[in-house]
Amino acid sequence: MARLPFRSQSFLPRALAALALLGALACSSHSTGSSSPAVNPPATGQLSLTITDAPSDQWQEVSVVLKSASLRNASDHTWTQVWLADPANPSAGKVNLVDLNSVADLLSHASTLPVGSYDQVQLVINTDPSSMTLIDDNGATVPAAAISVIDPSGRGQINVTINPALQVTAGQTTNLQLDFDLAHPLSILQETVGGTLKVVLNLQVRFKALPLRVQDLQFTRKLGKVTAVAAPTFTIQDARGGSFTYQTDAQTRFTDADAKGPGSFSGLSTTKYALVAANLNADGSLYARQVWYATSADLLPAFTPEGLVRRVNPAANTFTVLTRKVSADALSTTWKPQTVRVDAKTVWTFHTSVAMGTGTAFLQDIWRGTRVDVQFATDGATATTVNIQNARDEGFITAASATGLSFGWQGMAMPMSLTTGTGGHGSDDPSNRTWAYYQNPADTANTFSWWFFGLPSGSSTVVADLTGTVTAAQSAQLPVTGEANLYWDTHSGGWQVYQLILAPEQLLASVITKGYADGPAAGSGTLTVSTLRPRDFFLGASTFQPLTVTLDYTGDLQTVVESLTWNQTSRVATFTVPVDHAQWASLLVPPTTGQPSVARIWVRPVKNGTSFDFHAYTVELLTVLP
Numbered sequence: 001m002a003r004l005p006f007r008s009q010s011f012l013p014r015a016l017a018a019l020a021l022l023g024a025l026a027c028s029s030h031s032t033g034s035s036s037p038a039v040n041p042p043a044t045g046q047l048s049l050t051i052t053d054a055p056s057d058q059w060q061e062v063s064v065v066l067k068s069a070s071l072r073n074a075s076d077h078t079w080t081q082v083w084l085a086d087p088a089n090p091s092a093g094k095v096n097l098v099d100l101n102s103v104a105d106l107l108s109h110a111s112t113l114p115v116g117s118y119d120q121v122q123l124v125i126n127t128d129p130s131s132m133t134l135i136d137d138n139g140a141t142v143p144a145a146a147i148s149v150i151d152p153s154g155r156g157q158i159n160v161t162i163n164p165a166l167q168v169t170a171g172q173t174t175n176l177q178l179d180f181d182l183a184h185p186l187s188i189l190q191e192t193v194g195g196t197l198k199v200v201l202n203l204q205v206r207f208k209a210l211p212l213r214v215q216d217l218q219f220t221r222k223l224g225k226v227t228a229v230a231a232p233t234f235t236i237q238d239a240r241g242g243s244f245t246y247q248t249d250a251q252t253r254f255t256d257a258d259a260k261g262p263g264s265f266s267g268l269s270t271t272k273y274a275l276v277a278a279n280l281n282a283d284g285s286l287y288a289r290q291v292w293y294a295t296s297a298d299l300l301p302a303f304t305p306e307g308l309v310r311r312v313n314p315a316a317n318t319f320t321v322l323t324r325k326v327s328a329d330a331l332s333t334t335w336k337p338q339t340v341r342v343d344a345k346t347v348w349t350f351h352t353s354v355a356m357g358t359g360t361a362f363l364q365d366i367w368r369g370t371r372v373d374v375q376f377a378t379d380g381a382t383a384t385t386v387n388i389q390n391a392r393d394e395g396f397i398t399a400a401s402a403t404g405l406s407f408g409w410q411g412m413a414m415p416m417s418l419t420t421g422t423g424g425h426g427s428d429d430p431s432n433r434t435w436a437y438y439q440n441p442a443d444t445a446n447t448f449s450w451w452f453f454g455l456p457s458g459s460s461t462v463v464a465d466l467t468g469t470v471t472a473a474q475s476a477q478l479p480v481t482g483e484a485n486l487y488w489d490t491h492s493g494g495w496q497v498y499q500l501i502l503a504p505e506q507l508l509a510s511v512i513t514k515g516y517a518d519g520p521a522a523g524s525g526t527l528t529v530s531t532l533r534p535r536d537f538f539l540g541a542s543t544f545q546p547l548t549v550t551l552d553y554t555g556d557l558q559t560v561v562e563s564l565t566w567n568q569t570s571r572v573a574t575f576t577v578p579v580d581h582a583q584w585a586s587l588l589v590p591p592t593t594g595q596p597s598v599a600r601i602w603v604r605p606v607k608n609g610t611s612f613d614f615h616a617y618t619v620e621l622l623t624v625l626p
Contacts, residue, residue, distance in 0.1 A: 065125065070124075219286075438496040484500050
């Protein structure tokens, strides 16, 4: 069977974006006369706002242009702009969401903001499809004419509620993280209506908790002109005009890209360009863990690739990385695949400090979607070190027990028994593989937990609830898909899963048989459909079965309803997202003669006493008019 990526069940990529948006405010004091006391300037703090995302197997690039970011004061609802892209620079604000997996892209850092409470962030994007770049995994570019952008504000504004509200404190740096929720079924939707391809963008952004250790939050490598050097800090200015100051210490690694050899802090000067791999310090300042410098910016990206693994070829001892290429003037960015060769001397690490081992055998422990950074030998092709920044796996959960779980692309139709141990699947092998739960009591940051996608605040460490959820879904003949974040366990010498995120389960073609009605529970209602179950479909059956689905209009994860109407005469598609709850009862009804309606629904099992109900993430209703 064809490999069905986790994201494809929503007909969308899942990509990753991460950036920091920090703004500056001018403050002034004044006097009303010689007898009046001076008015002191308002107290200020520092702000660090990051936006994250995850990888996509289906897209090489999903680039959008951010124009500005603002924060809303909770007390008086006034907005303060905290970042503005340079309109004269075409690359200012351009972000490739696919490239931003488990890392953050800084636009500016540690600028001042008045002390106070802030309850919303407003991002403004360029909604012109010609400003966007969508390239699928086969290298095909989606034409701008096929891209539609849903923009209820009419101004490209995306408002995100911050809950709990952000507290900016005098003299301290406050961190805030948002996530471009591209795995949401409505973020990027591909439809073929009337034989015409339509890609609909309705970008969903949500508040996301920071990692327990902020020092683990890594940023995309920043390339810029060195503008100041004052040991132990240095400052660069990037193509967007942002200024970034980095702390260094004895652990910072320097490389002289001109000499293709080791460097030192003394090699930095205002005549050089620098490429910096950085983390946050506990106090919110930037720490440079690796620095490459050269007289030309052209040398830096080619000398040190970093990015997502796209292909693994153990037979040739190579893998391919999607790397970020920056022009010599640092005004344009492209993403290109680069082949890396490994040999018996290649050293492998995880999160820089965790030693994995040496040699070619570790190619089995990386695969599509793994994020790595590479140090090359003098030949510019053979890796001396490969550091795995982020390891993840995904697939159908074919079995789950008290000790571990197994993934497999064929397992939806033929579930297999759970085996012991861990294993890799280099070269994108879709066979079953098994992960044990990571339960090291000394490592509280990586203790196993699981949750439904979009509900990290509801994470659970109860494995029995996980196994019950998997069983309930499989009993309803629904595939259980999940994404596992992995941790290298030096004791077993393999990967173990410490975070498991269950995906929405897509019902295939569904026809409404009983329309939506509120109740009986407060804040929700029900809809009955006749649906083709995915497992039946993959087994070659075509039997439709009834299922009652709960729609939520209050709570942590409210159902989003979308209406798509295709007029066969005018060949015009009309989108409404979201449909207001007040309209659900009139929209979600059994189809009438001559107006065929098909619903596509994504659900999750929710425990209700001793049984499970199926709650909808989204309901998409496609109606075809004559």
